[in-house]
Amino acid sequence: MALQNVKADLQQQQKCCNCHQINTWRILLRNCSHMICIFCGIEYIREWIQEKDKCRIKCPKKSCRIRIHENDIKALLDSENRALDIFLPQPQREWLQFKHDKDVIGYALGAPKYAKQCPLCMKEIIKTVKYQKNFYAKVDGCNFVRCSNLRCNQWFCFCCGDPVQSWQHFSQGGQCRVSWDDVYKLTYLLRFIVFSDACTNFLLIPIAWLAIWIFLPLFVLIGFPYFSLRGILKLQFAAAIPLAILASPFIFATSIILFFGTFLTAFPLYVFYIIISVIKCIPPATHIFKVMDYAAKAAGVFGFGNWKQILMDSRDARFELEVEKMQIEYEKSEQIPTIERNEQQQLEYEAAELAREARQNRAVGAAQCAGGAVDIGRVLKKGAHNYEVVRKGEIQKVQFLGINDIKVNDAQAVAENIKLKGKAGKVVKLAAIV
Known part of the structure; x- marks a missing residue:
């Protein structure tokens, strides 16, 4: 029971991999364990089915190459779930599910070259x-x-x-x-x-x-x-x-x-x-006619009696190979280009570095000015979340703060306090210049 609660808490903390929101109704993709909200999931599936005509839909996270499970698609397009009507009307979800099933069948049979539809239907x-x-x-x-x-x-x-x-x-x-x-x-x-x-x-x-x-x-x-x-x-x-x-x-x-x-x-x-x-x-x-009959029996002795079936089997085998090659080409077209995938990974890495630097440079020391004791972090929120600026004593370079506004008496103490994330509790004196 405790383990289930922990899993539930972890799922509640996971953000949507598309809009990065946590206060929404979300679904956990079973193949890749990425979380996506219902609105983003339905809109993403609608785009791939209706506009891209794809039957194999990959995860919405660009760096993830795993495809969405068919049961997840059916859950997002469930026509019997009336709660989904606020995201997409029931007739449109039913049509998307029908078109997706048709595309899946066409993909398996090698459409449009090796599978056709009745022109009347x-x-x-x-x-x-x-x-x-x-x-x-x-x-x-x-x-x-x-x-x-x-x-x-x-x-x-x-x-x-x-x-x-x-x-x-x-x-x-x-x-x-x-x-x-x-x-x-x-x-x-x-x-x-x-x-x-x-x-x-x-x-x-x-x-x-x-x-x-x-x-x-x-x-x-x-x-x-x-x-x-x-x-x-x-x-x-x-x-x-x-x-x-x-x-x-x-x-x-x-x-x-x-x-x-x-x-x-x-x-x-x-x-x-x-x-x-x-x-x-x-x-x-x-x-x-007797000679023709004997020739047919002789061909049967060498394995060529049922020539029509042999010919059909060989052509069926060739057909399966051609369909397999076609499916491989389809899969290549569905993959994200290497350049785009590398750019996405680089952006995610840079965002993580910026977040780490912001956490490291957050000032939590105490300061004293004319108005009394204030949190140095509140002052530095205006743009001073930069370790190097504080360490060098160049607080005047921070946005909205100039040399005539604030004076750091002990820049080294501020820098050391930032390194220790405020645990040292050192007091840095700031003097307001009037």
Whole structure:
């Protein structure tokens, strides 16, 4: 109990490392044990989060390189602590905490190069903070991605971050290119038809006929107006519903035209499926597919069977190294420059020396003048807190005191008394000159 009281007394005596006040509500930073008042702490964190866009916040003391613990940041920005409203309103603290969490996630995933945000959520169309600004890490080989938020489901390009609706975006040139994994996923049905057995293909001919000649036209007839009207309603502005009603006749007319157009597309698709199935029944073609199968098994013996997974693992390892290098660069940018840190340390050293000299030169001896006994320290407070001035007897050089104002009869006694901090109790006679 006594030890806790001692610790409490020590904390009460510690000043804020920013404003150097002790009569304020303060918090002890757990990583570096520096004390900071609530007002300075909230303002300091707000500056680093809102203006500097930093997720790793260092101690407010310039000479300290230790970063503030995440729990200390949460304590200063606690939205449920209504007592903090006098320092910063609760909505602003909640927003700062949200932005800080977002910056931390972006730092961990390597944003903005290796992590993107959904463009629809980022525009804050979805107002709920829980579903706002979802982050997506870079998956190598995948540039056509979709927001996993069920209230959004927006497709967007990972290269430029713009919302896209189809693969046509990647055919317009520029930096946006379809990645190998996108092509691999897109050609799933084609790979199934090519690499499946000939017997399987012939058994699936009735299903292929139904899918191409019936389900595909019906999907276009029903799906085109459904997704078109859904896209208009997702705009979420006042005129969305009237616009959807006005556009409905044109959308349904277009869907009927596309319905009959799918039959023109269905014919070559069905012919292609039949040709592939027939070719796979020809013995030479069968041998070719067998050779490909044997080659895949031989590659598996030497550890290259799952080549796609091996390629992804190697690129993931390279991605982690690049993110680590990026984080090191971020840490260098957050550190205080050596020159500035040395200047701060020099200023603190000079301030400590001045304080020590002031304590050493404080005169506590007694003096006598026309008005009676006075403390020599009260006279010297006007500027005579200088040991060398008193020792040399040059009291007239002190500010506000001249040779015609005061006369030191025994300067050496004053100097000795200062050295002993007044313990000798020597009396120095001062004579006022009238």
